[in-house]
Amino acid sequence: MKFPALAGLLLLLGTAPAAGQERPDIGGSLYNGIGQSTATASVGGAAALPATRFPCRACHGRDGAGGREGAAPPIRGSDLFRATPARPAYDAASLRDALEQGRTPDGRLLASLMPRYAMDDQTFAGISAYLARLDSLQRRGVHPRAITLAVAVPPDNAATARRYAKALQAALDELLGGQPIHGRKIAVALLAGDSASILAGTEDAVAVVGLAPSTRLDVTAFTDRQVPVLFPLFPLAGSEDTTIVRGLMADRQDALRAIADRLASNKATAVTVIDAPGCGDDAGSFAAWFPGAGTRYTLSRLPLPGDHPRDVLLLCPDRRMARRILHDLPASSRIYGLAGELLSSAEAGRHHLVLASPEASLVSGAAPGHIVDVHARTVARLLVSALTSAGRDLDRTSLVAAIGTVRDAEAQLDYASDALNGTAIVSFIETKPR
Ligand code: HEC
Structure with missing residues (x-):
């Protein structure tokens, strides 16, 4: 396994929340269901809910080209403000009628799948401006x-x-x-x-x-x-939206599943799962996600009880925290985890580590080299x-969609079978104490 090639990358894997995110604009928030909106929405006459629960994007597509859900039509500004064989052109007043009352410019009532929204003037101005911008946003x-x-x-x-x-x-x-x-x-x-x-x-x-x-x-x-x-240089979480994100190595969920399989094949019957504040919730959820037939998982707070456990699972996206915990774990334990979280904290020759590494799969294949x-x-x-x-x-959406058709034999990627990453292959890096 090529440690030096990976080390530079793994140094920065593991994250605190990203700063520098501005709030998206009011129309973009409503369209994409991100952040806050004061608008409400009701479907089929049911009670009104926050409108961000019914983002336009879910049915009309990220690009506004329509067709994602039912017969949702295209709703880019260039589509709406132009007459079609089915209806006259929209203007601001008739667009507001369509969104609030479900009525088209010629008086037809839109199908009940299209929610009825209630919004103030500012939000309406925001959503109309966003619909008008969809074309240019896509062609950036x-x-x-x-x-x-x-x-x-x-x-x-x-x-x-x-x-x-x-x-x-x-x-x-x-x-x-x-x-x-x-x-x-x-x-x-x-x-x-x-x-x-x-x-x-x-x-x-x-x-x-x-x-x-x-x-x-x-x-x-x-x-x-x-x-x-x-194609970020790090494994994705696994829950990303494939209409705007694609990776090229197995994701975190794949890596966790690979760890569960490895525990099973190593016949680890009793696994101590470290439950440390600041390490997120994955420790608690792991056993529920990947119930092993012969494996019993015990959540354990630090410090570990007196008897040294044989098999330990440590999941901790905060690398500084991970380093501290790892330092205190007994050298006699076999410690399972993710290379991205633990490899850079490993003290040479001290622990027995079994680390799942989607990154390593990339460089261990047909074409070795620096990652x-x-x-x-x-x-x-x-x-x-x-x-x-x-x-x-x-445009942006058609480029991302086109990746869905790519097969690359050399890197063993096939986006038709794994839409997000093209692969779910996870390698392991194992270090033994001296
Ligand atoms: C749950 C799916 C869904 C969501 C969410 C949704 N729509 Fe729709 N929308 C539809 C469907 C389906 C139609 C077509 C209904 C029909 O023709 O009877 C439609 C029709 C429309 C129309 C009429 C288009 C035309 O050519 O007459 C507009 C405008 C529209 N939607 C805008 C929006 C906006 C803006 C949002 C978000 C604020 C939104 N829609 C959210 C499903 C949805």
């Missing part, structure tokens, strides 16, 4: 002769990001030799500065690629602004393939 970074992909340079992981951007550019040059795809050259833009200027820079990018682990900028900092995040370079070469192939199949009529 797509120019007549170029496509701009962004690599963000988080201040707390700048070296990794800069190295990544170079590697990606080199890999794209090698694959394409500067040739355009459907008439557009692929440009890689580096977004540096503080969190706010990085986020502002995404306004001119079709997607953020190869995001480096950072405690300042996480995936949602971008997706809340409708910027797709493609940043292997990752960048893989991403270049995936992007070229997706951009080629997405066609000339490209």
Whole structure:
């Protein structure tokens, strides 16, 4: 297993909540069901609920092109303010009627699946403006002769990001030799500065690629602004929305499942699960998620009771906390966990560690090398393939959708069978005490 190649990345895996997230605008909040909105919504005459429970996006799609749920029609400004064979053009007053009363400009009542919203003037102005912006929001970074992909340079992981951007550019040059795809050259833009200027820079990018682990900028900092995040350098959580996020290594849920399988195959019958404040709730949930046939899980607070347990599970996304706990665990225990959380805290030769590592699977395959370079070469192939199949009529949503059709034999990725990551393969890194 290639420790040095992974070490730089794993140093920053494990996170505190990302700062620097601004509140999305009032219309974007209502459309996407993010944050707060004062509007309410009612479906089929039922009691009114907060409108963010019924985000427009769920039925009309992130891009407003329609068709996600039932026969939800397209509702971009360019669709609504134009007459169709089925109805006259909307204006502000008739749009408000449609949202509040469910009535179209020609007086037809919309199907009851379309919620009836109640909103103040400010919220209505916000949602109309957002619908009008949907087209341009979708086409960010797509120019007549170029496509701009962004690599963000988080201040707390700048070296990794800069190295990544170079590697990606080199890999794209090698694959394409500067040739355009459907008439557009692929440009890689580096977004540096503080969190706010990085986020502002995404306004001119079709997607953020190869995001480096950072405690300042996480995936949602971008997706809340409708910027797709493609192939971060760290495992995703597993619950991300595949219409705006794609990864290329197994996610945290896959890794946890792999640990449960490993415990079973190691015939660990009694597992002590560390339950420490500050380490999140996964310890308590693990046994319920992955009930092992022959494995009994016992939640245990620190310090551990006198008898040294044989098998210990430590899940702790806060790396500083993880380091402290690991230091106090007996050398005689076999400690299971995630490489991203524990590897950088491991004291050489002191513990017996069994660490699930989606990252290691990436570099242990057919193409060894430094993880940043292997990752960048893989991403270049995936992007070229997706951009080629997405066609000339490209936007953010169609690019992310096109990844769903990609198969890459070399990296064993198949997005038709695993939509989020293309793989669920998890390697293990095992260190034995000297
Ligand atoms: C639960 C699914 C759902 C949600 C959530 C939803 N819609 Fe709809 N919407 C529909 C369906 C289905 C129709 C088509 C109904 C029909 O034609 O009878 C529709 C129709 C519309 C229409 C009429 C379009 C036309 O061409 O006449 C507009 C405008 C609209 N929705 C806007 C919104 C907005 C804005 C939101 C969020 C604030 C939203 N919808 C949330 C399902 C939904």
